[in-house]
Amino acid sequence: MRQIKYLQAIREGYAAGMRADKNCFMVGEGIARRGGCFAETVGLYDEFGAQRVIDMPISESGFVGMCAGAAACGSRAIVNIMYMDFTAVAMDQIVNQAAKISYVSGGQFKMPLTIVGAYGICTSAGAHHTQPLYPWFMYTPGIKVVLPATPYDVKGLTAGAIMDDSLVMIFQHRGLFNIKGDVPEEDYFLPLGKAKILREGTHVTVIATSVMLHRALEAAEQLAAENISLEVIDPQTLIPLDEDTIINSVKKTGRLVVADEGYATCGIGAEIITMIQEKVFDYLDAPMQRVHTLSAPSPYAPTLEKALVPDVNSIIRAVKAIL
Amino acid sequence: MESISPAVRTIRKTFMNTDPIKEDDVYPQVKEDFVNSKSVVSNVSDPNIAIPPLTDDQKKRLLRQMLLLRHFELTTQEMTLAGRVPGFCHVYVGEEATAVGVCENLRKDDYIVSTHRGHGHCLAKGADPKILLAELYGKKTGYCGGRGGSMHIFSRELGILGTNGIVGGGLPLVLGGAMHAKLRKTDQVAVCFFGDGAANQGTFHESINIAAIQRLAVLFVCENNLYGTATRVNEATLTKSFADRAGAYGIPGYSVDGNEVLEVYAAAHAAVERARKGNGPTLLECKTYRHYGHYVGEVASYRTKEEVEMWLKRDPIKSYSQRLIHERLMTQDEINALEGKVKDEVAQAERFASESPAPEAKEVLQHVFAD
Numbered sequence: 001m002r003q004i005k006y007l008q009a010i011r012e013g014y015a016a017g018m019r020a021d022k023n024c025f026m027v028g029e030g031i032a033r034r035g036g037c038f039a040e041t042v043g044l045y046d047e048f049g050a051q052r053v054i055d056m057p058i059s060e061s062g063f064v065g066m067c068a069g070a071a072a073c074g075s076r077a078i079v080n081i082m083y084m085d086f087t088a089v090a091m092d093q094i095v096n097q098a099a100k101i102s103y104v105s106g107g108q109f110k111m112p113l114t115i116v117g118a119y120g121i122c123t124s125a126g127a128h129h130t131q132p133l134y135p136w137f138m139y140t141p142g143i144k145v146v147l148p149a150t151p152y153d154v155k156g157l158t159a160g161a162i163m164d165d166s167l168v169m170i171f172q173h174r175g176l177f178n179i180k181g182d183v184p185e186e187d188y189f190l191p192l193g194k195a196k197i198l199r200e201g202t203h204v205t206v207i208a209t210s211v212m213l214h215r216a217l218e219a220a221e222q223l224a225a226e227n228i229s230l231e232v233i234d235p236q237t238l239i240p241l242d243e244d245t246i247i248n249s250v251k252k253t254g255r256l257v258v259a260d261e262g263y264a265t266c267g268i269g270a271e272i273i274t275m276i277q278e279k280v281f282d283y284l285d286a287p288m289q290r291v292h293t294l295s296a297p298s299p300y301a302p303t304l305e306k307a308l309v310p311d312v313n314s315i316i317r318a319v320k321a322i323l
Numbered sequence: 324m325e326s327i328s329p330a331v332r333t334i335r336k337t338f339m340n341t342d343p344i345k346e347d348d349v350y351p352q353v354k355e356d357f358v359n360s361k362s363v364v365s366n367v368s369d370p371n372i373a374i375p376p377l378t379d380d381q382k383k384r385l386l387r388q389m390l391l392l393r394h395f396e397l398t399t400q401e402m403t404l405a406g407r408v409p410g411f412c413h414v415y416v417g418e419e420a421t422a423v424g425v426c427e428n429l430r431k432d433d434y435i436v437s438t439h440r441g442h443g444h445c446l447a448k449g450a451d452p453k454i455l456l457a458e459l460y461g462k463k464t465g466y467c468g469g470r471g472g473s474m475h476i477f478s479r480e481l482g483i484l485g486t487n488g489i490v491g492g493g494l495p496l497v498l499g500g501a502m503h504a505k506l507r508k509t510d511q512v513a514v515c516f517f518g519d520g521a522a523n524q525g526t527f528h529e530s531i532n533i534a535a536i537q538r539l540a541v542l543f544v545c546e547n548n549l550y551g552t553a554t555r556v557n558e559a560t561l562t563k564s565f566a567d568r569a570g571a572y573g574i575p576g577y578s579v580d581g582n583e584v585l586e587v588y589a590a591a592h593a594a595v596e597r598a599r600k601g602n603g604p605t606l607l608e609c610k611t612y613r614h615y616g617h618y619v620g621e622v623a624s625y626r627t628k629e630e631v632e633m634w635l636k637r638d639p640i641k642s643y644s645q646r647l648i649h650e651r652l653m654t655q656d657e658i659n660a661l662e663g664k665v666k667d668e669v670a671q672a673e674r675f676a677s678e679s680p681a682p683e684a685k686e687v688l689q690h691v692f693a694d
Contacts, residue, residue: 069499
């Protein structure tokens with residue numbers, strides 16, 4: 001199959017959604033003629049025109065709210081917010097407005113709005129261009145949260161999110177932008193709420209998100225040499241969470257490690273571990289482990305940045321601690 | 324950029340006084356203007372857009388609508404204090420001319436975005452008082468099935484994109500209604516009501532600027548009722564008139580007497596027609612006053628008795644009634660009869676809301692997501 005970069009797959013995901021609904025439009029800063037901050041929207045302006053690919057002034061509250069209003073009225077809307085850190089500027093429109101309109105209106109309005117942006121603690125991008133903020137949005141009822149980990153996933157999940165009638169936020173890790181993978185040329189739409197088993201195993205289940213998935217797969221490879229068998233699962237969407245796939249795996253292995261670049265406090269590790277404790281505690285053979293980024297703002301210096309984020313060895317240590 | 328009537332000029336001068344407004348500063352000239360001059364309404368409008376003369380029926384309807392808003396809110400206030408409204412609410416009493424003057428220019432398929440003080444906007448846009456009050460009572464028969472309440476009233480059918488619990492929260496949303504219309508090439512207009520408090524939020528700047536560059540069909544209606552919650556407008560901004568800010572965004576801005584329904588109607592008419600033709604947004608400031616506190620039950624100790632009394636004398640319903648009598652369109656008896664009918668309608672709404680069933684607990688998780 002054709003291999004393309006994650007960045008190009010983002011572009012194809014956008015295009016698939018916009019082709020599927022002619023009332024779909026996209027806004028952002030420098031997404032039209034320039035083709036996006038990361039060249040992830042190149043070609044969209046030419047294909048869909050100035051009416052549907054619209055550059056905005058640097059007014060995140062204004063244009064996120066505009067898209068929420070248009071989505072309520074029935075236009076499918078995409079916000080390319082560049083860096084997910086910038087959602088903080090638009091928080092009222094996301095949390096108080098867009099996330100609630102479907103519910104408080106008693107279901108009169110849908111919210112086919114997708115907010116897409118980059119994050120990832122890497123390349124000395126610093127404290128304002130890196131933050132793993134997805135637990136903020138997991139915490140808010142009414143928001144679906146998606147973390148695509150591969151080129152195939154980012155194309156299909158972006159297209160699927162755009163066609164979803166609820167508010168979806170897609171977090172794309174910048175560390176993945178240049179990885180290559182198999183991606184079909186035709187448009188396809190992946191459903192939200194389905195986890196993916198990337199490697200089957202018997203000793204320990206590792207739930208790993210986004211960039212951590214790749215570190216977990218590397219850890220599995222290294223541990224296989226020691227006859228330790230990991231089952232590696234990417235939840236892909238954190239809300240809704242595919243609990244069944246995770247539960248079935250833990251029932252089989254009896255051991256769980258969650259690896260995620262977010263912070264531990266109120267994070268995805270706490271959430272999944274609690275879910276397992278509540279639902280299948282009796283199947284566990286050992287305490288569950290979580291591997292997270294240390295709770296500090298993202299530092300600039302490469303040495304400090306590296307010290308903050310878990311690596312392959314962090315996952316291996318967590319696995320060995322419960323064997 | 325801004326065009327104003329003599330009446331408005333006087334009011335503006337008065338608004339900027341730090342001392343309490345005195346009746347003599349404002350009322351005689353306003354009264355004189357509205358009784359004698361049709362120019363009050365014409366000089367706030369785009370000279371290219373003719374304001375159609377209102378028919379007698381339309382003029383009477385303006386009064387009927389204002390009376391509906393008034394009595395709905397008086398009942399809402401009474402029932403809130405009586406404990407029938409489970410949440411808290413903010414009533415629109417005193418500001419009726421603004422909502423009615425604007426919304427009488429709108430079609431059913433136009434959009435409005437409203438505020439925490441939004442019942443009046445919804446009624447003026449055509450909301451059924453029964454269904455609206457049922458929502459305030461938290462009933463299954465309400466507009467949102469009891470999920471929204473006073474500050475989250477939505478109606479897809481009427482184009483009501485929500486009252487709003489966040490001051491300034493609705494300003495970006497209104498762009499969406501207009502953008503939706505632009506993408507589909509319809510001539511729908513989107514109106515955003517917001518207060519003088521919201522005019523100092525960042526969303527005011529962002530939203531008007533985006534509407535301007537996108538030539539969106541938006542009418543921004545700033546209801547300047549002199550107080551952002553409890554802070555007087557001249558302690559919140561040195562802007563003399565919010566309409567003056569329009570020039571900064573390259574759009575027209577008008578300031579009108581928000582207690583004079585015909586003046587509001589005329590200015591809104593010009594702005595709505597301008598928007599419908601694809602010529603972009605307008606900022607309209609309507610200077611008005613709420614007769615009661617910020618929320619039902621608030622002791623509005625930050626306002627002087629003299630100021631409140633002066634504004635009670637400038638009651639938009641009283642003054643418009645006098646005008647209709649003066650023009651021999653209605654007699655006092657006819658107005659009384661009309662008011663009686665409106666009161667009956669509100670009483671029926673109250674019965675409907677009271678007798679309606681509550682939503683069932685098992686439905687609590689419905690509609691968190693659209694699917």
